[in-house]
Amino acid sequence: MNRLHERLVQKIFLLSAVTGIFIIFLILFFIFGEGLPVLQKYGLTHFIFNNTWHPTKNEFGLLSMILGSFYVTLGALLLGVPISIGCAIYMAEIAPNWFSKAVRPLIELLAGIPSVVYGFYGLVVIVPLIMNYLGGRGLSMLAASFVLGMMILPTVINVSEDAIRAVPREYREGSCALGAGLWQTIYKVVLPTARPGIIAAVVLGMGRAVGETMAVILVAGNATAIPGSPLGMVRTLTGNIAIEMGYAAGDHAKALFATGIILIIIIMFLNTMISLIPGKAGGK
Numbered sequence: 001m002n003r004l005h006e007r008l009v010q011k012i013f014l015l016s017a018v019t020g021i022f023i024i025f026l027i028l029f030f031i032f033g034e035g036l037p038v039l040q041k042y043g044l045t046h047f048i049f050n051n052t053w054h055p056t057k058n059e060f061g062l063l064s065m066i067l068g069s070f071y072v073t074l075g076a077l078l079l080g081v082p083i084s085i086g087c088a089i090y091m092a093e094i095a096p097n098w099f100s101k102a103v104r105p106l107i108e109l110l111a112g113i114p115s116v117v118y119g120f121y122g123l124v125v126i127v128p129l130i131m132n133y134l135g136g137r138g139l140s141m142l143a144a145s146f147v148l149g150m151m152i153l154p155t156v157i158n159v160s161e162d163a164i165r166a167v168p169r170e171y172r173e174g175s176c177a178l179g180a181g182l183w184q185t186i187y188k189v190v191l192p193t194a195r196p197g198i199i200a201a202v203v204l205g206m207g208r209a210v211g212e213t214m215a216v217i218l219v220a221g222n223a224t225a226i227p228g229s230p231l232g233m234v235r236t237l238t239g240n241i242a243i244e245m246g247y248a249a250g251d252h253a254k255a256l257f258a259t260g261i262i263l264i265i266i267i268m269f270l271n272t273m274i275s276l277i278p279g280k281a282g283g284k
Helices: 002-042 044-049 063-094 097-112 115-133 141-151 153-165 169-177 182-211 214-219 237-244 251-282
Strands: none
Touching: 002 044, 002 251, 044 063, 044 251, 063 097, 063 141, 063 153, 063 182, 063 237, 063 251, 097 153, 115 141, 115 214, 141 153, 141 182, 141 214, 153 182, 169 182, 182 251, 214 237, 237 251
């Protein structure tokens, strides 16, 4: 009976894995099937290196949006990752248990807030602050980076904290026995050991930032131009798809599917490059 139960559970898990993989390939097949014809028609270089997006004139340059997505994501990581890792270190290594148990549900609550709420907060709070104190129209790459920086906080904090707590207690005790202080133990022992998990947290946060749409649309300005400064307006790849898919037709609609193909390739490339870092770090 037990063996029959185990086999049944194995079959269920196998079916779940196969179903998930099948759905992923089905999505990729649909997107590539719709987008590849227009990529072949106009050429990949036309999409990647052309800066003009004018669908009525068959101009489908995505360079400004590729750079806009990169700048906004980089800004979000620069703003959110240091705060997230600092919070994770404090909660895992310094704060008393009662404090960590009280704050952790609040951090997890941040992950459940809809993205449109973050975008609306950025529109009514962050955008006016930027406009009043830094100039410009407020709708900008900087505003989008601030909003995305807030949105990635719970993901990076939770995963980083779990990675830090997973470091064996013996490592800390051995470091303290050798005369190291608390900060020396954290900096020289705990963080290097937890580095792969922390990098995984950053990758997850990056994926959240790159794929976010609604919040960015509300605060980025959505101008199809390369921003000259952090106060310039930008449009991301995801924002471009969401804004124009409702009325696109013909090659215009196909070009939006091609935008999705390029976005998938960029995300896969970034994840692959960053996933190589833990192995190199571990080899030192």
